[in-house]
Amino acid sequence: MTSQEPQAGPGNAFAALMPRVIAAAARLRHCVRRRNRPDRHLAFHRLMEACGTGMCPICRLVADGVERRLAHLFHELVNDPDARRSLRAALGFCRRHATDALRVGTPLGLAIIYEDVATHALSRLRAVVAGRHADRRRICPACIGESEDEVAYTEGLAECLGEPDMRLVYTRGSGLCIRHLDGVVRRTAPAVRRFLVDQEAGRLSDLIADLKELMRKSDYRYAGETVGQERDAPARAIAKVIGDEVGGMGGRRGGGRSVLL
Numbered sequence: 001m002t003s004q005e006p007q008a009g010p011g012n013a014f015a016a017l018m019p020r021v022i023a024a025a026a027r028l029r030h031c032v033r034r035r036n037r038p039d040r041h042l043a044f045h046r047l048m049e050a051c052g053t054g055m056c057p058i059c060r061l062v063a064d065g066v067e068r069r070l071a072h073l074f075h076e077l078v079n080d081p082d083a084r085r086s087l088r089a090a091l092g093f094c095r096r097h098a099t100d101a102l103r104v105g106t107p108l109g110l111a112i113i114y115e116d117v118a119t120h121a122l123s124r125l126r127a128v129v130a131g132r133h134a135d136r137r138r139i140c141p142a143c144i145g146e147s148e149d150e151v152a153y154t155e156g157l158a159e160c161l162g163e164p165d166m167r168l169v170y171t172r173g174s175g176l177c178i179r180h181l182d183g184v185v186r187r188t189a190p191a192v193r194r195f196l197v198d199q200e201a202g203r204l205s206d207l208i209a210d211l212k213e214l215m216r217k218s219d220y221r222y223a224g225e226t227v228g229q230e231r232d233a234p235a236r237a238i239a240k241v242i243g244d245e246v247g248g249m250g251g252r253r254g255g256g257r258s259v260l261l
């Protein structure tokens, strides 16, 4: 036994249990994730449809999921004790989702939620001034839902790309952003991995060619040449790397309860 190894004894009983506690927590997270996973056929059709939207299919579906969750919250959960508790503990939405909530929510729903949040913020402030413990701010509930959707659709696409129909639709679309490509590549079968690498190598080569063309035409010697499709190459490159920003969440589908809720 080295000096770093824990000594046996009652003091180390809790430490000895930790690996089992961590493993149990991981199993629980896995079960919860499976329970929240969209129905396989529904996920397949959503992914097929999203591949044809001209943006990263996972970015598209995650944005749609945020939209559905917020619509559901404002239509049905504004007075739900659990929903209110999680929003209160997070002091409302994060900046990004607050912008979405302002667009999707009703004035009354927003007023109810933020009256509660502001009251809680005031009591926290008074607790701090009085030297009392103030609860740590929790994660924005919309961020949690978004993260669950992202994992579910990443795993779903990694699996669905095993189907020839899905690969065909993927070929015709604009592909995954690099952020989501990394996640799918890590979870998928070797044959699908090779397919994705071939696909995205082609798309990235075209993008690089457009960026180089824009750089070339920035040279005064070629300034007289007409600017073509390379004009928006920097914006396309940014979207390819970090994902598509769904400004205004255009092209939204029907509201209602998210299957992931």
Ligand SMILES: [Zn+2]
Pocket: 056, 057, 058, 059, 060, 176, 177, 178, 179, 180, 242, 243, 244
């Ligand atoms: Zn993406």
Ligand SMILES: [Zn+2]
Pocket: 093, 094, 095, 096, 097, 140, 141, 142, 143, 144
């Ligand atoms: Zn958020």
